[in-house]
Amino acid sequence: MQNVDAISTDFIEPKKNYLNNGTTLKSWLLTKDHKRIAIMYLITVSLFFLAGGMYAATIRLELLTPESDLLNTQTYNKVFTTHGVLMIFFFLIPAIPAVLGNFLLPIMIGAKDLALPRINLLSLYIYWLAGLFAIWALLQGGVDTGWTFYVPYSTTFSNTYVMAVGLAVFINGFSSILTGLNFIVTVHTMRAPGMTWFRLPLFVWAHYAVALVMILGTPVIAITVLLLALERFAHIGIFDPAIGGDPILFQHMFWFYSHPAVYIMILPGMGVVSELISNFSRKKIFGYEFIAFSSIAIAVFGFLVWGHHMFVSGQSVYAGMVFSFLTMVVAVPSAIKMFNWTATLYKGSVSFDTPMLYALGFMGLFLIGGLTGLFLGSMGLVVHLTDTYFVVAHFHYVMVGGQVIAYLGGIHYWWPKMTGRMYSEFWGKISAMLVFVGFNLTFFPQFILGYMGMPRRYAAYPPEFQVLNIFSTAGASVLGIGLLLPVIYLIHSLFAGKLAGDNPWMLPGLEWRIPSPPPTENFASTPVVTWEAYEFGEDSGLDLDEARRRDLVTVT
Amino acid sequence: MADHATTYSDKFVYHEPGLQHQFEDMKQQEESVSIGMWMFLVQEIMFFGGLFTVYLVFRSRFPMAFATGSNHLNVVMGFANTLVLIVSSLTMALTVYYAQRNNRNMQVIMIILTMIFGATFLGVKYVEYREKYEDGLVPVAGWNRRAKAESSEHATATFPLETRAQAQEEHKTEGEHVYNNPRGEFQWNEGHHLVDEALKEQAAHPDRHYLTEYEKVGYFSNGQVDDLKFQEKVRSFFWIYFAMTGLHALHMIVGLLLMTWLLIKAFQGTFSAQYYSPVEMSGLYWHFVDIVWIFLFPLLYLLGRHFIH
Numbered sequence: 001m002q003n004v005d006a007i008s009t010d011f012i013e014p015k016k017n018y019l020n021n022g023t024t025l026k027s028w029l030l031t032k033d034h035k036r037i038a039i040m041y042l043i044t045v046s047l048f049f050l051a052g053g054m055y056a057a058t059i060r061l062e063l064l065t066p067e068s069d070l071l072n073t074q075t076y077n078k079v080f081t082t083h084g085v086l087m088i089f090f091f092l093i094p095a096i097p098a099v100l101g102n103f104l105l106p107i108m109i110g111a112k113d114l115a116l117p118r119i120n121l122l123s124l125y126i127y128w129l130a131g132l133f134a135i136w137a138l139l140q141g142g143v144d145t146g147w148t149f150y151v152p153y154s155t156t157f158s159n160t161y162v163m164a165v166g167l168a169v170f171i172n173g174f175s176s177i178l179t180g181l182n183f184i185v186t187v188h189t190m191r192a193p194g195m196t197w198f199r200l201p202l203f204v205w206a207h208y209a210v211a212l213v214m215i216l217g218t219p220v221i222a223i224t225v226l227l228l229a230l231e232r233f234a235h236i237g238i239f240d241p242a243i244g245g246d247p248i249l250f251q252h253m254f255w256f257y258s259h260p261a262v263y264i265m266i267l268p269g270m271g272v273v274s275e276l277i278s279n280f281s282r283k284k285i286f287g288y289e290f291i292a293f294s295s296i297a298i299a300v301f302g303f304l305v306w307g308h309h310m311f312v313s314g315q316s317v318y319a320g321m322v323f324s325f326l327t328m329v330v331a332v333p334s335a336i337k338m339f340n341w342t343a344t345l346y347k348g349s350v351s352f353d354t355p356m357l358y359a360l361g362f363m364g365l366f367l368i369g370g371l372t373g374l375f376l377g378s379m380g381l382v383v384h385l386t387d388t389y390f391v392v393a394h395f396h397y398v399m400v401g402g403q404v405i406a407y408l409g410g411i412h413y414w415w416p417k418m419t420g421r422m423y424s425e426f427w428g429k430i431s432a433m434l435v436f437v438g439f440n441l442t443f444f445p446q447f448i449l450g451y452m453g454m455p456r457r458y459a460a461y462p463p464e465f466q467v468l469n470i471f472s473t474a475g476a477s478v479l480g481i482g483l484l485l486p487v488i489y490l491i492h493s494l495f496a497g498k499l500a501g502d503n504p505w506m507l508p509g510l511e512w513r514i515p516s517p518p519p520t521e522n523f524a525s526t527p528v529v530t531w532e533a534y535e536f537g538e539d540s541g542l543d544l545d546e547a548r549r550r551d552l553v554t555v556t
Numbered sequence: 557m558a559d560h561a562t563t564y565s566d567k568f569v570y571h572e573p574g575l576q577h578q579f580e581d582m583k584q585q586e587e588s589v590s591i592g593m594w595m596f597l598v599q600e601i602m603f604f605g606g607l608f609t610v611y612l613v614f615r616s617r618f619p620m621a622f623a624t625g626s627n628h629l630n631v632v633m634g635f636a637n638t639l640v641l642i643v644s645s646l647t648m649a650l651t652v653y654y655a656q657r658n659n660r661n662m663q664v665i666m667i668i669l670t671m672i673f674g675a676t677f678l679g680v681k682y683v684e685y686r687e688k689y690e691d692g693l694v695p696v697a698g699w700n701r702r703a704k705a706e707s708s709e710h711a712t713a714t715f716p717l718e719t720r721a722q723a724q725e726e727h728k729t730e731g732e733h734v735y736n737n738p739r740g741e742f743q744w745n746e747g748h749h750l751v752d753e754a755l756k757e758q759a760a761h762p763d764r765h766y767l768t769e770y771e772k773v774g775y776f777s778n779g780q781v782d783d784l785k786f787q788e789k790v791r792s793f794f795w796i797y798f799a800m801t802g803l804h805a806l807h808m809i810v811g812l813l814l815m816t817w818l819l820i821k822a823f824q825g826t827f828s829a830q831y832y833s834p835v836e837m838s839g840l841y842w843h844f845v846d847i848v849w850i851f852l853f854p855l856l857y858l859l860g861r862h863f864i865h
Contacts, residue, residue, distance in 0.1 A: 237788060
């Protein structure tokens, strides 16, 4: 029997856990267990990442030469659109919340499951349905409008499957909304006794903030895409100026969601990084309340800055000024987090395990991505940088250098908890470094390209840009290897990995006080929480002798 | 701490009826589903909110076109629908009331009444939409009643709505096929007299504003009033009207399906004083659909009612 207060260091795998509790396909497809749903999301999300990555590889291959020789321009348009749609809607938005959030949120608050497990399953079904719909549309010929579906091209002139992909996005939105809804309810009503709001891990705070954005923002893209489909089908005159519509209306409605969407993508990543930084410095996180509230602040302010995607669309200069100012403001909570993480590292006992490498990588890369966002938020500069590779580099730094790296860090960190096995630390470190080097080699040249004027979404470019493009593609191959290796060694660990035991990292979090893999009901008896978050010390019940034997110094 | 948790996997334990496995007690379950339903309604508000914002933007830009479009909606039917929905909300609330008091028969009656009112609403909506179809006010080419005028002398090129009554007066009989809409297009052809009137008033009262800045550009081509451009703006009103009421009607249909499920469950005696949460949550959804209509009706039907003289 697992005593929650004492942290066990036995390397045993419990006989009955969520993975072997029912082995039929039906028991998985009809499960209400949040952990099983998380694993099914993990598999699906990884497949979409692979697919989106292949489209990325195609883009980079085409851009090796200045001419549009590998693909003709129309196909190239379809390729970058598909890359964007798959990555954003089917990978980045679900990834951390649906995989790590679903798995860990109930455990971190001491609950048996999410508040609404059947809604969770419905969320998964909707995601699968949307994914199948999108794949069908792609196989039929795809879309070439760019993931932003700007009108009137998408409503009137494009000959591709705009409605189908639009509807796939619409359906997918509901998956997002239901997940967010579930998280909000769960955090409000399912916390174990003693688990007050300010004892919650920052991972939970981040997911609460994300859930707010999901609920408030996603319906707007839903109505936008619906109107887009309606316009395309019936030619009513909503967005098409030739029949009395307003194309800028589309942009406003689209970006009203799509800007908060980027915060849906990054906030969970920041939640993961808070966990990684604190736990791998073995030190209580600096400025807990600041980080918690900054997540909420980002969620709120994120709704006020959508116009910074429309500086050159013809919106008024005064609106531009307001959006520019608010864009500078929204950077502040993120900066607060960076400072707090740095302060956490100071005088911490930092161990450079793979998850920590990813967390440190996040800090550096998100810094660059975030700062270049400020460049793009200032009206004078954005006139030159809009629709150039500078923008592409910026958002890849925050989305890949930020979110994907945080996701990988989280997967590695909680892998032993989810599977009961440790991955190969050697290969983990190699991959982390390949990803970091490959990523920078891919995207840093793109800042320079953008600054020099290379436009985005073009299959052909002037020959003077070729050298940097070659660097970028070279980097992409390294990045590709770095991203494929984890697939191999993580799957390998399932069969041949060392048994992890309950608490392989020797950490005080609630998730480390239950067996790995956890039993279906998570806790044998409801825990009563009497400790603060990130408490490293004797009172947390950590076996200090064991920690010293493993050369881990706890810093209180 | 309740005992349910410790005996989760081992012993048999008494569970209150309808208690889900992840909850400790009914109170937690009720709280959770309540917050869940309210969060769902919040996102529905954002969903409709997008359309309300679109309406707001277009109406503030082209108030004249919107007002004249609004005047061609059937305010009697709209008002009837409003009353029908309000009463249906009453019967819905009574359903919850009776569920709380273990009165199965009255619950069932109230749900049936609610459904009847809901169906009435949809029926009236159908009649209204049919009217628009007849009048050539559906903003999609080909989705209006097609009619070919036999003789081109008495046929008007398109069907001018302001003067529909006048046209019928002039030609006296239906048989003269005044209405000519061979391709079932959106019909609106008399914008310019409204704009001319506004310009006249403006000239007479230079200190007052009769046209917005957008209208001063939007209704004109080369300095002249352009009927086609005016028509575009009225067409905007009508697509917004159909989009908003259509989306609302879809939600009504979902509401009726929900009521069907509730009816079956209530008939089976599932709900009692201890367990009536599903009735309450369904009630919340129904009231939400009602309140969306309460906003829609004045915004679409009532604004600018006496704008046109």
